[in-house]
Structure formats: C-alpha cells, structure tokens
Amino acid sequence: MSTDTAQARGRRIVPVYAGYLVAALVFFGPVVFMLWSAFRRNVDITGSIFDITTPLTLGNFTNLFERFAFVYYIRNSFVIAGGSTLLGLILGVPAAYVIVRRRLASVGFLTLLARMAPGVMFVLPLFVLSVNIGAPSNTGLNFLLLIAAHLIITLPLCIWLLIPFFEDIPISLEEAAMLDGCSVIQRFRNVVLPLALPGLSVAVTLSFIFSWNFFLFALALANNDTLPLPVIAFNFIGQGASDYGGLMAASALISLPAFLLTIFAQRWLVRGLTGGAVK
Template identity: 80%
Template sequence: MNTGKRLVGVYTAYAVFAVIFFGPVLFMLWSSLRRNVDITGSLFDVTSPLTLENFTNLFERFEFGRYIVNSLVVAGGSTLLGLALGAPAAYVVVRRQLTTLGFVTLLARMAPGVLFVLPLFVLSIRIDAPSNTGLNYALLIVAHLIITLPLCIWLLIPFFEDIPISIEESTLIDGASPWQRFRTVVLPLALPGLSVALTLSFVFSWNYFLFALALANDRTLPLTVIAFNFIGQGSNDFGGLMAASTLISVPALLLTIFAQRWLVRGITGGAVK
C-alpha cells in the first residue's frame, strides 16, 4: 500500500514538472500556428484554425535566412574560440593550481552584461566596426567570449582534475612535449566535458540578446534581435513572435539532441568525483 502511494506521488510529481517545463514550449508551438487575431481574441481557444502564415511572413518580411547565418557565425565562432582558449586555460589552472586565475575568469561570467556594453560600444566606434561587416562579426564574437570563455573554463576544470597525472607522465617515456600530452592524451579523455562545454556555450551565446542589440549593424543582426521587432508600441504580432521563437530554438535543440549521449556522460562525469 505504501509502495502504491509512493508511486502515485512520484508520477504526480513527474506530471507537474512536465507541465512546468514543457507547457510553455507546447504553448509557443501552438501559438506559432495561430493567427495573431485569434491569439489576441482568445488566448486559449483550442478551436481556432491552424496556419503556417506566421512562418511564411517571417521570410517575406525579413531576410530571415541571413539572420540565421548571422546567429550561427556569432554563436558558433564564440563557442569554438571559447573552447580553443578555454580548454588549455582550464588545463593550466588545474595542473598549476592557479585557482586565483580561475576565480577571476568566473567574475567576468558573474558580472552583468551591461557593464561591458559601453566599453565595447566605444571600441566599436573607434575601430569603425558599424560600417565594416567583417569587423562587426569579429567584435560580436569577441564580445560573446565574455559568455563562453569562463563557461568553458569552469565546465572543463572538473574533468581535467579527474584525469590522473600518472597517465600524462607515462608519455614522458616517448618524449612527448606538454602540448603533445595535452592534445593526444588529455583532450580525448576529456571528450565528454568538451561536449558539455560546447553545447552549453553555444546555447548561452545563441540566446544572448544584449551585445547584439548594442553592437550589431544591419548586416550582422542575429535572430534574437529580429524577434524583438515583433513587439512594439501600438502593435504586437504575437503569432510572428512565437514563430520566430520556435525557429530560434531549433538549432540549439538539434545540437542538444545530437550531443545527447556525450552530454549525459559529461554532466554525470563532472558531477561525480
């Protein structure tokens, strides 16, 4: 009897959490297939007709394909650069026990993004980035390193700590240099951690709004800023906003699904010491 009550309680909790986590997502998908007049008329009218009009309007009103490319360039560039810099940095922090350096990088992640906007905006004007597409892309990628680099470092530190130093020392017999040990021994063993860092860094960078709003020009605007255009004074296109939000979430969702096996191994591996 107690076992039955316990199971009922467990499944009830599962149902509640499912509604909390998946309810907003399902509502977004459903609203993206409804006309704006139906959404504003009755928010939860399940009898309203479904249509793909919101999605077609996105590509008719905006150069949506270009904005997708812009988001991929900025998020992908900052993620790969963050990994390229963060993995060696995390390794050095662990092997040299530079905890102070690691803490300083964490402070940058903890600080609100608005603290960096003004200096980056002044730098953008000084180097004439608003009128140069290549420089603007580079500036946005560097700005998003404020998000991805500390994240990569602190996600990878536990994985490097779990790799015994004796494994690296065994390669000294073959005369391996420190870089060769890091590249051929440490990185393959830390692959689950790299997958976690890559996925989370990409998602955080992909969804970040503030830097692009302040620094991007008309040719480098990402999806997050374009979605902001659907809400304005005097007119609100909720259907278009939901359709844009749906498309914004697709790349991060696909990446998470693709890396799921390594992601689960990486999260559990970094949590158990």
C-alpha cells in the same frame, strides 16, 4: 501483508508522479504553447488562447521570410555564436588544463568574475571601442567585435565546465606517456583530450546556447548587416500592436538549432565516455 505493502507503496508513488507532472507542466508547458501558437493566427492567439478547435496555418513562418531577410539573420547568429564558441574552446581548453595542472585557482576565479558580472557593465566600453575602430560601418569588424564580446560569455563558461573533467584525469597517465617520449603537446592531444570529450561536448553545447540566445551585446553593437535572430524577434513587439503569431514562429526557429545541438551533444557525450575509457 503483500497487499498492504503494495497499497502503501502506491500511496508513496502517487505524490512522486504528481510532482513529475507539475514539473513537466512548468518546464514544457510554455514550450508546447509556443509551438502551438506558431501555427495559429494572431487573432486566435489573442481572442481564444486555449481553444484547440482554431485552424492551424503556416502563414506565420512564411511571413517571417517575406517581411525579413530571415536567412541572413540565421547566418549572422551562426557566425556570432559559432565563432565565439569555437574561439572560447580554442582559448578555454588549454587555459582550463593549465589552471588544473599548475593549481592556479585564483586565475580561474578571475575568469569566473567576468561571467558573474552583468552584461550591461561591458556594453559602454565595447560601444566606445566599436565607434573608435569604425565597426558600425564595417561588417567584418562588426562581426569580429560581436564575437569578441560574446567571449565574455563563452570563455569563462568553457574554463569552468572543463576544470572538473581535467581534475578527474589522473596525472599518472600523463607521466606514463612522458616516459614513452611524448611531449607536453602530444600528451595533451593524445591522452588528455580524448578523456575530456564528455566535458568538451557539454562546453560546446552550453556555450553555443548561451551565445545564441544572448540579446544585449547584439542590440547595442550590431549594425543592420550583422543583426542576429534574438534582436529581430524583438521587432514583433510594438506599442500599438504585437504580432504574437510571428513572435512565436520566430521563437520556434530560434530555439531549433539549440535543441538539435543538445540532442547531438547527448549522443556525443555517450561516445566520449566510452571512447575515453581507461582499459
């Protein structure tokens, strides 16, 4: 009887692991192919896609820094994505708190509409604004405009990611702090924020990744001094020929900061859960 039970259990487990394998191939297969192709010559990528005997090279990465001022484009991406994420948190954290405590669901829904709207809807007004304020010829203004444009992505995301975390914090904790003489700002800083650390880590991670990868606003609004990495990667694709090796190397470098931030945020998420626990 035990043997039959083990065989039946094994037959049930096989489809489950087969599904895991298919999901892994779908999600991780393109990533593995990108990393592998980043170290291959362009002729090998186009001529023998799955030939594992082809030699590996660092030429694609060296060409990136020889052909382009790649360090400056990395800096530009960090300025735009980091600035919009930081500003989105500064505005989004108190906004989400007020929406929860004042029960302003309609205000939260309006912010969600901005996130649901297609990005191309904002491009023309932002471009007209850019021309009127002289942003195309002013690097500082251009950075500020790009950061403000990316707030359309990061601010609604921060608000809607943090609302459930604030809703889970009992109001009784704030009432107890109020009885101890804490002001509204003190209650928010010393009671609410430590308990919302997991939500903050998720909001920072997703906001940065969405802003880092967003292509449209930079393509339409950035000048030569403020171009971020996604727009530069577009230069590897042309009508006559395409540098697939360079494109894969650029894609790997573009993905690296988001990947590292995700790993860091995962550890921070655990620390936030234990540090904000109610004893």
